[in-house]
Amino acid sequence: MLPAYPADSLTRNVQGVVEVGIGITSEGRVIKVRVPPGLDPSLRTAAVAAVKQWEFRPFVNRLPADGFCFFRLTFNFVIEEGAGRGELYNPPYDTLEHRRMRGANHHDVTEWLAWEDATDDK
Numbered sequence: 001m002l003p004a005y006p007a008d009s010l011t012r013n014v015q016g017v018v019e020v021g022i023g024i025t026s027e028g029r030v031i032k033v034r035v036p037p038g039l040d041p042s043l044r045t046a047a048v049a050a051v052k053q054w055e056f057r058p059f060v061n062r063l064p065a066d067g068f069c070f071f072r073l074t075f076n077f078v079i080e081e082g083a084g085r086g087e088l089y090n091p092p093y094d095t096l097e098h099r100r101m102r103g104a105n106h107h108d109v110t111e112w113l114a115w116e117d118a119t120d121d122k
Contacts, residue, residue, distance in 0.1 A: 001053060002087065003049065003075055004046060004050075005046065005079075005084030009046075010083075010084040014042070014077075015077055015079050016077055017089075018039055018044060018047040019073070019075075020033060020047050020073045020074075020075070021070055021071070021112055021115055022034075022071065022073065023069070023070045024056050024068060024070070025068055026069075027058050028055050028056035028059070029055065030055075030056075031068055032119050033048050033052060033118045034115035034116060035047070035115055035116055035118045036114075036116070037116050045121060046077075047073075047075045047086070048118045048121045049121075050086070075087065076088075076089050
């Protein structure tokens, strides 16, 4: 399910991009959610609430020692003709953006750790 457009963001005419980092277990459950600092709070809440409901296919590959794999999702919140929608940006396969979204360089967790933990956001 894509994020619902927050009513207050629509009223305030707030649009934007929300990037979300998620950690998933080998069973495909989302167990960690991180977001960059400084996001619009309503858009952040909508994106985080949506991804926390998602389930993924189980992983066959070996997971790192910390027990989860992470990747990024990018949501674009847009208003057109007075209606707001949240859409998932899915970059073309095997592009830099796609590799970044997948967390292809898992060993460099600097950015991931600099983002705010949103796992317990309501």
